[in-house]
Every structure is written in C-alpha cells, then in structure tokens.
C-alpha cells in the first residue's frame with residue numbers, strides 16, 4: 582500500500598472530534614496523529630501536530646479554530662474546520678460538494694475547507710437548486726424551522742440533557758429568538774438569497790437527528806412554479822449523488838401514521854429531501870444526522886475528496 586495520509590483532529594475529545602475518530606478508525610489508508618490528553622490545549626504541541634498532518638480537522642469553538650489557523654506554517658496541511666469561523670471567509674472552500682458544479686474541484690485543490698453548519702447544510706441543500714433554477718427569486722423572504730437533537734449543542738448540552746434532572750428539558754425548546762442564529766450568514770451566502778431568512782431552531786430531548794422545514798406559498802414564487810417543478814429541479818440537481826436522496830413528491834410512505842421521523846438518517850452521511858404539497862402550498866423538508874452529514878460525516882467526505890480517494894470511503 583502507498584504511504585498513509587496523516588490526519589490530526591484538534592478537539593479530539595469533543596463531540597464532532599470523537600465521531601470523526603470513529604470514522605477514521607476503520608481506515609487502513611489513514612494514520613491518526615493523537616495529542617496527549619493533558620496537552621490538548623497546549624499551543625506548541627497543537628502546532629507540532631497540525632503541521633505534521635496532511636489533513637487537520639478543527640473540531641473546536643470558533644476562537645480556538647481561529648487560533649489553530651494561525652499556528653499553521655506547513656503550506657501542505659489541509660485544514661477542515663467544523664466551526665462557524667470561516668464559512669463565508671474568502672479563500673475558504675465551503676465543504677458541501679453537492680452545492681453546485683465546480684464545488685468538488687474547489688475541495689480537491691483548496692487547503693482551507695470550512696464545513697457547513699448542521700442546520701445550514703439542510704437549508705442550503707433545499708434552496709440553492711431552486712434559486713439556481715430560477716424558481717425562487719433571490720429576494721424572496723424565506724422562513725425556516727429546524728428540529729434538532731441535543732448533540733448539536735456539543736459536550737455541555739449533552740451533559741445537561743443526559744443528567745436527566747431538569748424536567749424542562751423534556752419538552753422541545755425553541756431558541757435563537759433574537760433572530761440572529763449564527764448559521765444565517767452562510768445560509769444567505771451559499772444559497773444566493775438576499776433577504777435574511779427568518780430562522781427558528783428547536784432542540785428536543787433526543788441525541789441526534791435534524792430536520793429543517795421551509796414553508797412556501799407557491800403563488801409568491803416565480804410565476805409558473807409548481808410543486809412538480811420544484812421537485813424536478815431538486816431531482817435534476819442531485820441526480821447521481823451518493824449522499825442526497827430526493828424522495829417522491831408527497832411521499833406518504835415515509836410517514837408513520839402521518840408522522841415524520843426526524844431520526845431516519847441517523848448513523849448515515851445521507852440527506853433526504855422532501856416536497857409535501859397541496860394546492861398553492863408546499864413544505865420543503867431536509868433531514869440528516871447532525872453528527873453525520875451535519876458535521877463529522879461531511880468533514881470526512883471533504884477529506885476524501887481532497888485526498889483524491891473515493892468520496893464515500895468509510896462513510
């Protein structure tokens with residue numbers, strides 16, 4: 582076998598870092614560089630390992646991710662940042678290969694890759710093809726809700742929920758009610774929408790799984806846009822994609838007694854897209870595993886592309 586690729590995860594003890602390690606553990610082509618637990622926040626040791634890696638994942642809070650970038654001196658190290666810090670930053674490729682033609686090439690050649698946020702991945706995968714196809718005008722005022730498992734909030738939120746001593750956590754909790762969720766800038770930048778979307782996430786008492794819903798009044802879209810045309814545009818855009826499934830229009834078979842299962846993509850790197858429509862109204866839905874295609878799976882997919890191996894290897 583040819584020489585192994587060296588990979589370091591800065592933030593190896595965190596939620597996304599641990600999940601990336603699970604993916605990497607199955608790989609014969611990867612040598613994982615590990616930092617001693619007591620040195621995991623030591624600048625010099627992090628710098629040594631970051632610069633020794635062919636690919637370094639940043640699974641850190643934003644400030645620590647920016648710090649890591651400043652520690653890089655090796656021009657060959659490719660950084661894949663899971664944080665929010667660089668998602669609309671010039672010079673960084675957005676880690677969503679299915680976004681548009683040319684995106685895979687950016688991920689192959691770029692040394693700075695910013696992974697999308699979990700809510701944002703679902704939202705962008707629904708809207709970008711519709712803007713590109715001229716069905717949704719860039720100025721349209723779009724609303725979206727997201728229902729997500731608590732692992733999206735990282736170690737602290739996981740601890741809170743798993744302590745099981747706060748009855749208030751048993752019911753779903755809407756948040757980001759200041760209407761300035763941190764994913765909104767990337768949602769706009771990577772869909773082409775120019776009006777700030779109204780976005781409300783809701784966290785529930787389950788570990789992982791996420792579904793974004795975008796309600797649309799068809800008569801507010803570009804003239805002549807029907808649910809069928811929306812569905813056709815999504816189907817065309819994602820034809821041949823390994824990780825995006827466009828489900829049949831009004832997919833009753835996916836519902837159990839009328840209910841939608843938010844967790845059905847868990848433990849996969851898949852995104853399922855739905856169009857439910859009736860008369861002049863449509864609901865677009867995207868579901869994914871927030872730790873799969875919403876974070877760690879997507880990061881490994883981007884790494885595969887960058888390394889020039891099968892994009893689906895180990896996923």
Ligand SMILES: NC(=O)C1=CN([C@@H]2O[C@H](COP(=O)(O)OP(=O)(O)OC[C@H]3O[C@@H](n4cnc5c(N)ncnc54)[C@H](OP(=O)(O)O)[C@@H]3O)[C@@H](O)[C@H]2O)C=CC1
Nearest residue numbers: 592594595596597622640641645663664732733735736876
């Ligand atoms: N969870 C999810 O579904 C998603 C998360 N993300 C993003 O990925 C990043 C990581 O998230 P997540 O894994 O959930 O977060 P966690 O809080 O679970 O883990 C973050 C890890 O970073 C470590 N850390 C903090 N500061 C430093 C530092 N200065 N140097 C080295 N390590 C440090 C923490 O150490 P310690 O163990 O001491 O706390 C912790 O282990 C975040 O930016 C998050 O927003 C992106 C998409 C989805």
Ligand SMILES: CC(=O)N[C@@H](CCC(=O)OP(=O)(O)O)C(=O)O
Nearest residue numbers: 663664665698699700733734784
């Ligand atoms: C439940 C929960 O809190 N989820 C996180 C999103 C997780 C994610 O995608 O993270 P980053 O954008 O930080 O990478 C949130 O809404 O802030």
